[in-house]
Amino acid sequence: MIITMKKNAPDSEMHAIIENLEGMGLKVTLIQGADYNVFGVVGDTTRVDEKLIAANPHVDHVARVAAPFKKANRLFHPQDTIVDVAGVKVGGQENVVVIGGPCSVEGEEPLLEIAKGVKEAGGAMLRGGAYKPRTSPYAFQGMGSEGILCMVKAREKYGLPIVSELMSESKLPEFEEYVDLIQVGARNMQNFDLLKALGKSTKPVLLKRGLSNTIEEWIMAAEYIMAGGNENVIMCERGIRTFEKYTRNTLDLSVIPILKEKTHLPIIIDPSHATGDSKLVESMSLAAIAAGADGLIIEVHNNPKCAWSDGAQSLTPPAFAQVIEKGRKIAQVIGRDI
Numbered sequence: 001m002i003i004t005m006k007k008n009a010p011d012s013e014m015h016a017i018i019e020n021l022e023g024m025g026l027k028v029t030l031i032q033g034a035d036y037n038v039f040g041v042v043g044d045t046t047r048v049d050e051k052l053i054a055a056n057p058h059v060d061h062v063a064r065v066a067a068p069f070k071k072a073n074r075l076f077h078p079q080d081t082i083v084d085v086a087g088v089k090v091g092g093q094e095n096v097v098v099i100g101g102p103c104s105v106e107g108e109e110p111l112l113e114i115a116k117g118v119k120e121a122g123g124a125m126l127r128g129g130a131y132k133p134r135t136s137p138y139a140f141q142g143m144g145s146e147g148i149l150c151m152v153k154a155r156e157k158y159g160l161p162i163v164s165e166l167m168s169e170s171k172l173p174e175f176e177e178y179v180d181l182i183q184v185g186a187r188n189m190q191n192f193d194l195l196k197a198l199g200k201s202t203k204p205v206l207l208k209r210g211l212s213n214t215i216e217e218w219i220m221a222a223e224y225i226m227a228g229g230n231e232n233v234i235m236c237e238r239g240i241r242t243f244e245k246y247t248r249n250t251l252d253l254s255v256i257p258i259l260k261e262k263t264h265l266p267i268i269i270d271p272s273h274a275t276g277d278s279k280l281v282e283s284m285s286l287a288a289i290a291a292g293a294d295g296l297i298i299e300v301h302n303n304p305k306c307a308w309s310d311g312a313q314s315l316t317p318p319a320f321a322q323v324i325e326k327g328r329k330i331a332q333v334i335g336r337d338i
């Protein structure tokens with residue numbers, strides 16, 4: 001961290017800042033110039049509130065050199081993290097993992113049919129929401145525990161690990177018992193109590209990017225889970241809110257190389273929520289694989305027109321199979337496979 005003091009800042013102010021930082025175990029070096037005095041601060045600066053220092057009227061400028069995240073930081077963990085989800089490996093250089101399934105679980109029979117399609121297409125995991133974060137309180141809220149049990153049946157029948165969204169810490173024991181990969185939805189990305197609870201869990205977590213969150217805020221959300229001791233975090237970009245109206249959200253594919261550089265965590269793309277339109281899902285899936293994504297999570301429904309949620313962005317099983325077939329070719333070009 002570099003702190004530049006204003007011209008003629010009183011010595012007493014400079015000493016107060018130095019004392020405070022040294023009290024936090026940091027090493028402070030003063031560089032005295034003709035016009036400005038500059039401090040170089042080294043050590044673990046993650047606990048320093050740079051805005052508080054910058055608010056001092058005698059401070060001209062504060063610049064952070066180190067990122068505020070440690071556990072997720074590629075600098076301290078150069079090798080890729082590979083998250084093992086009930087035997088399916090997510091991350092690393094070789095595999096691209098494709099997850100498919102309905103937005104909401106709608107009952108055992110319909111789910112088993114979709115799971116069959118996902119399995120036959122080459123999908124590696126089954127997704128299905130049982131607790132749904134709906135914008136309207138009058139919309140279908142999900143089947144709850146019954147939906148989770150339908151997912152368990154589908155796993156038994158098709159051997160696909162299951163992914164479902166956890167909205168409340170109170171349901172964590174249920175998810176720890178039944179679910180293989182716990183999804184934190186975009187709306188809960190900064191639900192810090194939920195993140196802390198997941199930090200104490202040993203289950204892998206799929207952490208979606210918040211609707212309007214920066215990449216750094218998203219990595220800091222992962223840091224919450226990792227700081228609690230759970231390092232099995234998979235990041236998921238699902239589009240962010242912009243002024244654009246032709247798509248539901250704006251898919252930010254640049255996060256793939258950025259996260260790969262800044263962190264060691266796997267990153268997967270959700271082209272369904274990112275676009276809101278089934279017609280756009282295939283092209284964005286292929287682009288994501290080409291850009292180096294470690295996987296995709298795609299909404300699949302046997303009859304999208306009648307889906308209880310997100311039908312407009314859901315693929316039929318044959319369309320999902322085609323994404324995997326074409327995606328595999330792209331993956332092979334960059335030395336990976338699906």
Ligand code: PEP
Nearest residue numbers: 103185186187208238273
């Ligand atoms: C979902 O996966 O169905 C979902 C609600 O996703 P998001 O949190 O990205 O909106």
Ligand code: MN
Nearest residue numbers: 103299309310
């Ligand atoms: Mn959905």
